[in-house]
Amino acid sequence: MRSWLKMLKELTIRPKVKQIRKSPAYSFDEELNKPLSGQTVKEILAESSDIVFREFFLQGKERIPCMLVVVDGMVDKNQLDQFILKPLLVDLAGHPEVAQLTLANVLDKTLQSILPGLELKKVAKMGEAIDAILSGDAVIFFGESKEALVFGARGWANRGVAEPITESIVKGPREGFSETLRINTSLLRRKIKHPSLRIISLKLGDLTNTDLVVTYIEKIASPDIVSEVFRRLGTIKMDSMLGNSYIEEMIEDDPYSPFPQISFTERPDVLAGKLLEGKVGIIVDGTPIVLIVPAILTQFLCVNEDYYQRAMVAVLARFIRYLGAFIALLAPSIYIAVTTFHQEIIPTDLLISISATRQGVPLTALQEALAMLVALEILQEAGLRLPKPIGSTIGIVGALVIGDAAVKAGLISPLMVIIIGLTAVSSYAIPTFDLGLAVRLIRFPFMILAGILGFFGISVGLYILLIHLLRLRSFGVPYLSPIAPLRLRALLQDTIVRAPWWALKRRPQLIDLKETPAGRKGKG
């Protein structure tokens, strides 16, 4: 019983230090603490077939054995040939200092005058050397020297800068982040060419050694938030870090909220815009998704295109998105409540028409709506991972054929098909996938409340939702800001409406630097 309780506790309560899947039986510490030498590195890495050990000799004052270690497929072979092997094996003979080259000075001479190249440094620790090799750098060992030379020659296949799939826009830049960290940071740097842009590197994942950077703009980002980001990242102790979602779940404020508390983007212009608002970005190597903190609810209903369109158009688009979110959340519940409890709201003609369409339907409005929405969820889930042509077929088959057949068979009323159709279409007006998921999830309890208690149930549900949202914080920033606490300027500048650029004279203060620090969830 106790072990069951312990297991339940482990699964439900997030620990303060997130030590996940740390393997206690195996550790690299022993190997990494050994003195650095080419031979030891070879012993540690020899069993991996993708590691290339190229041994050769340099002929100076004495014959110096050398070993170049790289990971096949992670280095740029042209750079390797042109800037390491050619200068050392071909050009060295004509070098003016070749006669003085000995085992004792070879490393310094190579670093200072023999090898051309921008990223060239000495390492003296085993861990640094191994890390450099496995990250794609070339490492050169000279005899039994206790130091090695790291040459930055990373180069692997990547898909380059392409248009993001999840954030496509009509009017605006087309470039998106890729899976390579350095490409992503360069894309960002191209947007913000200012010395106050900070790009700070970290590593996470004991086995994966994943590179990530935390980026923000000094003096614009709140120091409290920046330090909180580093604090939370510092609490993560994991074997693996294979994507941004690992970090997201580890550092978000409330793990049990259906609402996203960290936003993400695939677009450098969006990240730049958010950094200029005072937010902090986390770019993880191996994923084109960049995390942005803190996040507030209203930003999930804004898209980047709002800033490339005329203000009036953007305001209309935002209004439609808010309306869409409202319909997606509440349309089935309101229909259930009205038809079950509050028929007095419906005009008489419409009431007669509704009751005519519902005649012979064996299910209650709640059962009908639940069945339809479950079917819709199944269709969405099935269509999501299928190849595009088949996915759209599934949608057509599901929506038209099954829906039509169900109505003809008298299982559901035509009005319910309209309501569910409207709900489904409205869901797609929510621009952020994570918020759309939250709305899909919350819709079900609302329907049940409406089926049991009518508008009273919906009202109670809405107030519970409101209190939940008011309790939520993202890195210390209230989730419903700037609505509550009210920041009128931010509300009118760039929240529900988007003011014209000429009216945005001051930075929208979505993040109040005076707010209480993170993790308090409404408590002081």
Add this chain to the structure above:
Amino acid sequence: MEKISPHQFMTLGAGVLMGGTFLLLASGVTVASGRDGWMTVLPGFTMGIPYALMVFSLLEQYPRKNLLQISEILFGKWIGKIMGLIYILITGYYGGLLLAILGDIFERSIMPFTPLWVFYLGGLVLAIYLVGSGIEVFARFSEVVFPVVVIALILSVALAIPRIEQGELLPILEEGITPLFFGVLKVMPFAMEYILFLAGVATFLPTEKQEFGQLRTEVWRTTFLVGVLNMLVVIIQILVFGPEETVRLANGILVLGKMVELSRTVAGVESLFMGVWLGAMVIKMSAFLFMVLWGIEAVFNLKGLKWNFIVGAVFLGIALGFTRGPYMLREVSVTESYLMFPFASLWIPILWGVARWKKGAGV
């Protein structure tokens, strides 16, 4: 330590002062002052302002202390604790009655076949969740809900304009100004509820000198905003129903909602308004739940989530004890007029007077 901003103090105070007053006020003031009852609303609410200023004066003298703690400092431990006990009993009892009103209005208006305890439970869940979330969240809740209540009230009044019957307000002051005095007495207990809340929430208010000035301004704003809104609600009820019918209808605003009709397409929207009134009632209930909990903490030094549930259970017991109808409304009126009003109107001036005297005497 949680803290609320002056703006949040305004919306929170307005939410608490408003509460469900618009549901009950018209009937009460029309009983006392007839068709001139609407004139008593604003003066009745403004009677609370001197008390609020006394509370701020005490707060300046004893920053970060609520009036229960100040009572113990000024009157000594035992008298202070007795004051605290009275505070707990009155606010606890009235909180339970508020829950009863909530169930009553829902049962009477839109859901006559649903058991009362369902409404009680719904209201209580919201109040306990809100109170458990802390005063900051409560303040933000008011920031969102109070404007919605104001919009709904204005809509209710505006949509009833086509049903106004000319001449219902005339003749003005037919029976002189004496009835107005009794009308003001009917309104004053509502202002005292707000003052009792102020007595407890004082701990969470800003203590900077500049912010005190802002808080005082917010009290004026709150009082006038709520006073004017309630006055509008009373006027429209007298204009639509006439004074006799306004007295008879205990919750006239609900009937107004039921009467809304726009071009034969939108009708019976009171169920939508009821959702908003629920929010207003939740603010008031939560305020009283907070008051009881502050009292328990000050008098017995007890706090924690379990006390939220215990007080919630007491509220539920009181609500179930007064099921509905005139008996419950009479009990509400008695509690307001004969318990809350005298207690607040004596306690705060005495406390303020003693504090001033001690300060002057250098004690």
